[in-house]
Amino acid sequence: MALNETDLSLPPVEEVREEMLKLYPSKTRRKREKQIIVNDPDSPKEIGANTRTVPGIITQRGCTYAGCKGVVIGPIGDVLHLTHGPIGCGYYSWLSRRNLTRARDFSHGKEKGINYLQYCLSTDMTENEIVYGGEKKLEAAIEEAWNEFKPKAMVIYATCPVGLIGDDIHAVARRMKEKLGINIVALSCEGYRGVSQSAGHHIANNKVFTDMVGLDDTKPTGKYNINILGEYNIGGDAWEIHRIFDLVGINIVGVLSGAVSYDQICNCHTADLNVVMCHRSINYMAEMMETKYGIPWFKINFIGAESTGKSLRKIAKYFGDKGLIDRVEEVIAAEMIDVRATLEKVKPITTGKRVALFVGGSRAHHYQDLFGEMEMKVVSAGYEFAHRDDYEGRGVLPSIKVDADSRNIEELEIEADPVRYNPRLSEERKRQFAEEGFAFKDYEGMMREMNKETLVIDDISHHELEKLIEIYKPAVIGSGIKDKYIVEKMGVPCKQLHSYDYGGPYAGFKGAINFFEEIARMVSSPVWSYVTAPWDQPASPANETSSSEPVAEGL
């Protein structure tokens, strides 16, 4: 149903869109027009996505380095991460993303594990290296890091100046790998390489795939062995998913890359199935693993209790074991008791309230499920760095034009491994699945699941967000740290969906309960009602009499 049919107080959506666009200079307007789309779920319109941000626009986006180190590889807790560059990049990406890590997960029952994410390593490049080159310093830094920590592997990240001055970090990595006898992986993830973090995800996927995945062929011991791709353990999400999988009896070989060890990543090609949470950041990996090792993949979502149940059922169906299918039903039934009880409690507070989400490359979609369960109404949503397929579905992949920026990112040519390629599904099984409508390597995108006449906004700018809040007056906004206090100054609570405002987990069943309670708190907080001081309240007889009431009431 169209949004303003369900809420008559809303202005026509085209008017809202025009309000956002009309201030822009014409060139900027032409660009933004393509990125602000009035939604039609039945036939999603083409959206401008993964294109350059207009200079001078206040954007949420970050850089390639942030996507590579900060998102995909940075969470691997038992390898040393060394940033080659001036101090800032290493510094800002030091424990600033909330991928929780437990050192004991790395110890494998032997010695005490060390959580290397507590260490920020940088070559702290100075003018001297900018002028004379930084390879020598990088080599010395690797040696010093080895002396200090003796890690099992190291990852080196290039920052903007590195590419410009022409340091060959890959040659340094090769030399030092040979000298020290440990794996040293180098990433050319200079900040300027792409239009957003997204380029960094792709670069990271490529290197993790070529330099880590497949190094250890030890067969997993579980009856059902899977990898979860695109889950980063923000606020402990991966731990909640682990809990659920333990209950149903599925063995997680590796999570890429939250709460994961280097060894698990090296071994994850032995799994029977890849399920994909964040399509944007990791779909490359899923594709490459299927081509090289024959592991099928499909999209799942553990954000939202219903979605979690649906995802579990799909996984059980894939394995096709009656015992597993029954066990999954038992677990869902047991877990949903508390979920339903919490929903009953919060729905009177949340039902019908408006929400808008601007975050990431999958969260703006996934979190709509949680808000939906609370019967809240998404008026607008958009990603920070997604591509068209994340909006319109993978069906549009063949029609996406590869522009100069995307061409910069290497697309690896993968072939089936001559020895280890092992298609997990027989042709017959594949045919059966197809007949049943069981979809592999598919993602329908965000637009098909949003209401008609909602606004889909890619790479939302500050100005558009301000207009949106003014017009729609949402009860809550889901966004990130840079927007949080802007939104809250406007009297609207803002939930950070990158860091979870240091709460969570929000995945799985227990996560859903946490989220419901948190959002109920936010939309019913009395803080916003105290804005006007008593002496600034409009004078009325009611006010006059209320002044004699006890002051503490309601505080």
Place this chain on the structure above:
Amino acid sequence: MLDGTNATVCERTALRINPAKTCQPIGAMYAALGIHGCMPHSHGSQGCCAYHRSHLTRHFKEPVVATTSSFTEGASVFGGLSNMTTALSNIFSIYDPEVVAVHTTCLSEVIGDDLPMMIKKNIAEGKIPEGKHVIHANTPSFVGSHVTGFSTMVKNTIKYLSGKTGETSDSVNILPGYVDPSDMRELKRIAAELGVKITMLPDTSDVLDQPQTGVYEMYPKGGTKVSEIQAMGDAIATLACGDFASKEAAEELEKKCIVPFSLIDLPIGLKGTDTFIDTLRRMAAVPVPASITLERGRLLDLISDMSQYFHGKKVAIFGDPDHVVGVTQLLVEIGMIPTVVITGTPGKRFERKIAEIVSKVSPDAHIEANADIYKLHQIIKNRKVDLLMGNTYGKHVARAEGNLPFVRFGFPIMDRTGHRLFPLVGYRGAMYYLDKILDQLFDKADREVPEELFELIQ
């Protein structure tokens, strides 16, 4: 916690571990936020701008807006002029600031973008609206630290905007240094108490400590107005706080407008605040009111009440050089022993200054500029201390060393919220911090002493 840290110090020449500094642009962005109606602009890849905004927001828990030239590979090859021109057009059309304060990044510095030329070209082509200003600072990330970036932006603000009419006003310029809005507010309060008319640059009070009103303002009422910056050249004198953050700006104003300056340490602690007040009252030729002397007396009384608990306690301190100088001075005043004192910012004068402050009480202190928190931790493992003081990044060290009492100060503090409201400077700031230090020491004792030594009254 920090289980990989070795107690044995190995000389490192190439590797920084757990830095006690960050890069220049964030300091430049912060300084620009203290100019009224100013849009800070980051000329480089958009990641820099995102990182700086995020980190400043985490420290202040306040909106921090800034724009970026959003370089991609093309701009990195062909230069950033086109991005800058588009950015300026968008910024003035959409966000309508009074001033755009551009700072560079390592990217635009390495490719050699000529900012003055770009700004001149845009002015010549009529792309900067009448009465609006575009200023810039070169802040390559591979030189100095965030403090250098702050210093350069303040200096260049003066260079671009300050003038001289020839008539000396009755005003004093105060350069507060890289301090929080709470500190700037406190220094302004002291000046008002003295009855001295001042211009403070930059001034982030009423910018980064905004009330909740239900209304968002991109340019809040605070910040030094362009007209005030222009008039700084007519002031009686400049009082510059902090060698690292404020000296260059004071020198620039002296050079440009012949305004004499006094350079003092950040007004932290009794003596630091004494010097601030004494210098200011001499500059403006005003008497110090009794209210200030009373305030000083109350601080002194607090020091005397608390001194038995502070006496002889060893402290490790890290942070930005001007802050660390002030805090070290404060700790010496209350009888503590600064044992390890480091800053991440390069500068031998920091080491000389600290050595002078601690010479009597702690002649064998480990003092080091251009050092990192990893090194600080290694030294603590060898030389036990009773208290750690530094920014948020010290919390791991504190926990790793048996929950060492830890008091946060300086930038950034991302896991506590009070610092934007409660100052570190002035007598009041000292009172607030002494209370915090004692709380930390007592709380640890209360949690850990044997039951028979658990005191009800102290």
